[in-house]
Each structure stands twice: as C-alpha cells, then as structure tokens.
Amino acid sequence: MTTDNALTPEQILCAAEDVLRRFGPAKATVVDIARALGVSHGSVYRHFPSKAALREAVTQRWLDRSHDELAAIAEDGGPADERLHRWLATLFAAKRQKALDDPEMFATYMTLVGELSTTVDAHVATLVGQIRRIVEDGVAQGVFRTPDAGSAARAVFQATAHFHDPAHAHEWSHERAGADFEALWSLLLNGLRGR
C-alpha cells in the first residue's frame, strides 16, 4: 500500500511496467496500475493526465534506459574509431539482451513503440546525434574523412539497423551475428576513413 501523498511518477512507471508485463499492452488499464499501487486511479491521473500519456512515459523510459551508457561513450573524447565501434557494439548488446532475455516484455514494448512514432523519432534523433558527435571528433582527429558528418552519422545508423532495429530481433540469436557485426563494422570503418 502506497499513500497517495508519497506517490512518485517513478513508482507509477515501475508499477505500469509490471502490469504491462503481466496483462499485456491490450489489456493493461490504469485501474490495474492503481490497484497494484494500492491507490485510487485518480492518484495516477494526477501525475499522468491520460492512459496514452502514461504509456508514452513508460515507453520513453524504456528507450532511454540504455542512453546513459551510450551518451558517455559519445562524450568521452578518446580515439573516434574505437569509440564508434564501442558505441555500436554497446547498442547491439543492449538491444540483443533485452530481446533474448525477456522476449515477452520486448514484444510488449514493440507494440507500444509502434503506436508512438514521435517518441521513436526523437529517440532516433538522439542516437544519430551521438554518432555525429563521434564522427565530428574523428574528422578533427584526422581519423575520419567525410564531407558531411550529419549525413554520415545517419548513414551509419541506417547501415547498422540489422543490429539495433527491433524489426531484426529474430536475427540476433543467429550464430553468425557477432561475425556479421564485425564484417559490417570493417566496411563502415573503411568508408569513414575515406580514400
């Protein structure tokens, strides 16, 4: 039992995730979430004005969860080629772990993400911005040669969709996935180094 006054958005989001896990995105309701917290549904609505707003916040939190580690790599100032490899490998590992360790929750989030194209677009823009930061550092370091870091960053993100877009999750347990990732990385690294 949580008292209404002490109720935080974080508690609601945790309970919402748990309810989504148990009931699935089609059946989970705000009343279920309030019941799990031992509060009235009005208490939930004080923090999130609608069920849609709550679903969006849950999804945003899930998408952001791996951001901190990636942002740190984008900012750490080391050699750009090594950092870009580490950034892409970290993203792939995080996505693969989510998809393989908890496939039901992953499927639930795929449903939510499919409803929230604006949230996803913002998420992608953040990730492409981090790649761009690394590519710009690489150009400054003389490691990369590219006339347009923004365009190159977007191309790197799209080129690696196979290893981070949930639409490809069924391919991530393939025995060749690790070798495929490194082969693609070699091709992209050569491409960024230019002629």
Next chain:
Amino acid sequence: MTTDNALTPEQILCAAEDVLRRFGPAKATVVDIARALGVSHGSVYRHFPSKAALREAVTQRWLDRSHDELAAIAEDGGPADERLHRWLATLFAAKRQKALDDPEMFATYMTLVGELSTTVDAHVATLVGQIRRIVEDGVAQGVFRTPDAGSAARAVFQATAHFHDPAHAHEWSHERAGADFEALWSLLLNGLRGR
C-alpha cells in the same frame, strides 16, 4: 472454365495469387482457388501436394519475380562500382514499388514470408551471391579492395536492409529516402574501395 488436363502450375499460381489478394492469407483455401479455375480441388492437388506447398510456390514466385533483372546486372561485366550501385538501386525501387503500389498484397506476402524461413533464406543467399559476384569483379578490376568478397557481400546486403527488408517498408515513402540511400551508398563505396 479450365479443363483439368490443360491445367498448368502457372495457371494455379496466378489464381492462387488472385484468391490471396481477395480473401487474405488467413481465409484463402485450395477450394477457393479450384473454384476460381473451375476445376476440382483434386486437380490443384495433382500439381501441389498440399496447401503449404502451394503457398510456398506462390511466395517463391513473388520473391523471384525481380531476380531476373538483378541477375542480369550481376552478370553484365561492366565497372563493378556502377553495377553495384545499379543493383542496389534496382532492388530498392522494386521493393518500394511493390510496397507502395499494392500495400494489401505486400502485407499478404509479408504474412506468407513470415511462415517460410527456408524459402526466404534461399532467396537471401541468391541475392548475396549476386552481390558477391559484383564484388569479385570489382576486386579483379582493381576498383574494390577487400580480403573476403563473401563476407563483404553479406555486409553490403545487411547494411542496406533499411532499403530492401520489408520490415522497413513504412520508411520507404519518407521524403529523405532517396538522399539517405545515396549517403549510405557513398559510405559503402568508400568502404569497398579500401584504404
């Protein structure tokens, strides 16, 4: 009305595609296909031993339809860099046209393809083999430098998934899709040229 003796596999496949288009993959039956042809369902089973075999043949035919043009590009012996660009652009244009011109039929085939991983694997192997042929020509011509044409071909195919994998079809009508394709191509071309 088609007489049983004159019935060809091609006629059955055309009728099956039409029935799938009208009824959808969940509802279309062999009896519907036989009725459309004016024959007994036994006549259909003489050519295709099961409904599953017929669905697989329809899907295979659909996947193969754009192969001829791609195979010709893979074999034509011109400069490998121009050919690889043309091959990838032709694949993207064919997929995009299918997806945007007839979205219902595209969705139908996506359902069928999802059931037939062996058929899809063989299709992908054929396409990667064509890329490999072009990459090998490029190495022989001195246009490309890569230690392993097979690995590079697979990497090129995966790197361009955004522009041919049906999982990305919803992104193909994006106003930036053409520019994105060319940016990715520049990166891959630099990558294949090596240092």
